Amino acid sequence: MLDIKFIKENVDTVKAAIKNKNEKADIDLILDLDEERRKTQYKYDVLRAEQKKVSQLIPQLKQQKADTTEILAEMSKISLDLKTISSDLNDLNEKLDSLLQWVPNIPHQDVPVGKDETSNKFLKEWGKKAEFNFKPLDHLALSEKNNLLDLKRVTKITGSGFVSYVGEGAAIERALINFMLDFHIKKHNYLELSLPVIVNRKSMYGTGQLPKLEEDMYLIKEEDFFLVPTAEVSITNFHQNEILSHKQLPLKYVSYSPCFRREAGSYGKDTKGLQRLHQFNKVEMVRLVKPQESYQTLEQMLIDAEDILKALGLHYRVVSLATGDLSFASAKTYDIEVWAPGSEKYFEVSSISNFEDFQARRASIRFRDENNKVKYVHTLNGSGLATPRTMIALLETYQQKDGKIDLPECLTSFI
RNA sequence: GGAGACGUGUCCGAGUGGCUUAAGGAGCACGCUUGGAAAGCGUGUAUACGGGUAACUGUAUCUAGGGUUCAAAUCCCUACGUCUCCGCCA
Numbered sequence: 308m309l310d311i312k313f314i315k316e317n318v319d320t321v322k323a324a325i326k327n328k329n330e331k332a333d334i335d336l337i338l339d340l341d342e343e344r345r346k347t348q349y350k351y352d353v354l355r356a357e358q359k360k361v362s363q364l365i366p367q368l369k370q371q372k373a374d375t376t377e378i379l380a381e382m383s384k385i386s387l388d389l390k391t392i393s394s395d396l397n398d399l400n401e402k403l404d405s406l407l408q409w410v411p412n413i414p415h416q417d418v419p420v421g422k423d424e425t426s427n428k429f430l431k432e433w434g435k436k437a438e439f440n441f442k443p444l445d446h447l448a449l450s451e452k453n454n455l456l457d458l459k460r461v462t463k464i465t466g467s468g469f470v471s472y473v474g475e476g477a478a479i480e481r482a483l484i485n486f487m488l489d490f491h492i493k494k495h496n497y498l499e500l501s502l503p504v505i506v507n508r509k510s511m512y513g514t515g516q517l518p519k520l521e522e523d524m525y526l527i528k529e530e531d532f533f534l535v536p537t538a539e540v541s542i543t544n545f546h547q548n549e550i551l552s553h554k555q556l557p558l559k560y561v562s563y564s565p566c567f568r569r570e571a572g573s574y575g576k577d578t579k580g581l582q583r584l585h586q587f588n589k590v591e592m593v594r595l596v597k598p599q600e601s602y603q604t605l606e607q608m609l610i611d612a613e614d615i616l617k618a619l620g621l622h623y624r625v626v627s628l629a630t631g632d633l634s635f636a637s638a639k640t641y642d643i644e645v646w647a648p649g650s651e652k653y654f655e656v657s658s659i660s661n662f663e664d665f666q667a668r669r670a671s672i673r674f675r676d677e678n679n680k681v682k683y684v685h686t687l688n689g690s691g692l693a694t695p696r697t698m699i700a701l702l703e704t705y706q707q708k709d710g711k712i713d714l715p716e717c718l719t720s721f722i
Numbered sequence: 723g724g725a726g727a728c729g730u731g732u733c734c735g736a737g738u739g740g741c742u743u744a745a746g747g748a749g750c751a752c753g754c755u756u757g758g759a760a761a762g763c764g765u766g767u768a769u770a771c772g773g774g775u776a777a778c779u780g781u782a783u784c785u786a787g788g789g790u791u792c793a794a795a796u797c798c799c800u801a802c803g804u805c806u807c808c809g810c811c812a
Binding site: 345348349351352353355356358359361362363365366367369375378379380381382383385386550673679681 | 732740741751767768769771772773780781782791792793
């Protein structure tokens, strides 16, 4: 959510952001409504002040046995007027609020402008594409050889777009999760949280998944609850509606969770194996920081995620997302893409974003600074990492000629 | 799922329709006092949106949303949450 004052003072910036992010939001209508709301609020305040003043006189008048018929009649009229005005005010607030929900965050000035991922900017890479003296297999062939996954039976339990890890496959996935969690906790000093993966509507608004992505979410109708598409939702909303002390900041959290995505609109895309799933596991990092620290923190979180791939010895590259590829709530995002030699493709395994105060405003997460001023925190999150695609790269990179997988030592100690 | 109790500020806690401008206490901050500390004393202590150069000031917020009333923390309805008991299930 953007501050209405900010919108008012930066109309052109906001309109440009909406256009560059391929969003639709009617800023002119918002400004008109805000003006009207302000006027209505003032009318209400004045009349209400009058009502309170006179109401306080009534008991005195009654005590003096004065005739209050006339004054009561007058007050009755004020009361009615107030009702009308306050219902207008409610309508205006509601309308304004629902429009503001659709205004995306402003991209940071460093973010390349462009309408889709073809404008993403290459930043750096680490390691080299693995080379083989035989023709490397892709992860599907490898998992078949080693019996790591079952992609057929799983459709009986649920349907397509789900995976079952079997035997050593399940062990590898579990090792990955434990390895990553441990790494962030011990080496990067994050605090582990284990939170619900079922959240209410308010939380989904808080982190900005709603209203835009409702179609992409699994909904539990009876309760109006959602399955989280990422642990970011649970972690960030952990502090929903709080005023923290500056002494508590920065907060660094890491959490493992399954993630649920309907992937509506991407049927038939990347359906092969582990590429795109309705349910997958992910280790997620979230930080709440003071505003002046957030961009430095973004760089640190990128390094935290990179460290995992380095430890696993997987070649990757980092790109900075263009405005059109940026998520609704993000001001700046780095994607880490890992190389999978058998598939001969880079796969996105991490997305690290700075939301500045966009989520903090929606979820109302504030802090009292050194001068006792209440300000919004900045929120950031990053995958560290998503397991299925990491698994693809892992299997394909460490395959041997005989089709066996020779896993790096950092993982085998977790198996 | 059934029955009941409860929900007040940072926390505890008073408050059954107007004398509440939410008492009182604790905590916290600052000051006085002290060689230093503690105790004591004094002062301050929410958030949001308006108005004003400012001191200051108007409105809203007692879980949330509705209702009754000239007037609601207080009465009524609904939702949510917490706790207790019962039932059911791990």
